[in-house]
Amino acid sequence: MPASVAIVGTGPSGCYLAQALLKARPDLRVDLIDRLPVPYGLVRYGVAADHQGTKAVTRQFERLFERQGARFIGNLDIGADVTLDDLRGCYDAVVLAAGLSVDRCLQIPGEDLAGVATAGEVIRALNEHPDSKALPPLGRRVVVMGNGNVAIDLVRLLAKSGEELAGTDLGEGPSAWLQSAGVEAIDIIGRSPAAQAKFDPVMVKELHRLAHVRIAVEGAGSTEDAEAQKRLDALAAIDGTTHGDRQLTFRFGLTPLAIEGQDGRVTAARFRDASGVEVTIPCDTVLTAIGFQSCTNLSRDDLLVDALDLDAGVLAAGLYATGWFRRGPRGTIPDNRTDAQVLAARILNDLGETGGKPGLPATEGLVDHAGWKRIDAAELAGARPGRCRRKIADRQTMLEIAQDR
């Protein structure tokens, strides 16, 4: 029997790894496991609804199941439903590609006020992730703390009009939330100077095309670094945009001190600027987009500390890590591809000609690829006018559709 490999997580890093493994060794048994009944991780639940072109990578990933012989095992949480040790007992190699799904917090006073939410929470809810919380009430003035691409995604979605959301897979609830809030002003706050911001210049430039915004960039400063200069150029290019009334203001070099409130609700965010002066920005909502950290069911910190060779993705004999789980919450879809191709070579080498562990036995309640395709078909068929898909947001309904045969 050929060797068997379990990949925990069906986001881009898990899928690219399976692709590389099966390209080299089509005879391998490769099982892609996800805690959700549906595959593709942040491509489905992170990448913005108005970037459908980027989501098209899933067409490649579908081939894993349709042509390359990989199996999808959905609705199985490793660490909860099956222990990692048991999983390792069933496979010749196990790879953790489980991403990082918990939001980092600012750890300043006021984070528990009503009106404060993390970008992760909001993005999961906008994407109708089955485990998401309700969308927080959104006021007229929104402060977004963070200078990564995720912050820009949020700002763009908040600033778009109904027509600008046509063609997306944004659901009815999230669409209504974005449209009815009547956001008038969004302040985008970076702790670092603009030169050290993390967003890609193209992401910033895209804001210029929004139909209803007025954009101001304050205190972007200067730089000697050519890469950073591209970011400053992109900011300069959007500064002064006057296409409408929604005011977007970029501010840099502001260290968050506290979020202030009244009667349990946010009223302002307080910062210190580079010269030590306090700056208070009145607002109704604060969204923090400052990164992600480890999920709970897999003891990532312990595994990484004991890793045999973390750079190569080797945690222990027969146990590997890739993608955000290995590298931390940095890097885009192509970065995971490069990572996966290197790790695949390593795993194939380690496996050699050995093998024979049979993989997980079939169990009730799991979702296979045919089950996912039924969910997919139901979502595509249910699309409302102006939308390309209508996501099923509830796990129970997903399971019912998946199991319907």
Added chain:
Amino acid sequence: MNITVLYGTETGNAEMLAEDVAAHLEGAHEVACTNLSDFAPADFDPGQFYLVICSTYGDGELPASAKPFAEAMEAEMPDLAGVHFAIFGLGDTEYEDTHNFGSRIIAEMLQARGASQIGERVLHDASGGDMADDLAMDWADSVVELAAQQMKEDA
């Protein structure tokens, strides 16, 4: 005909498409499929017809796997007279101002060294309604036919 499908990719879409195009042409032709990152300018051979499939990244730049090839072209300045190619671009009209620049860069680079382009540069839009496969198979069939005539006339 001897055909080499070359692809430049960043997230793998062009690679998948190149493999599909190669598989589509295989029965009737001798076909090889190669990543531009594994292809050197000195490898060009007038006896082959080149089908290039290339995406666009960053701000209208070449995708990662095409960059080493572009650098080598720049450094080596090969003479590509007699070489025939056709080109298919992958891009996204979300990036309005730089739509499909990657394939344009490659086409101009090859032409500047004397290679002849067969047919129009066909552009896919990831945000559009068409599947890249649907466009690319028709493109491949038509440029292979054009190339057969052209290469016969040239010979």
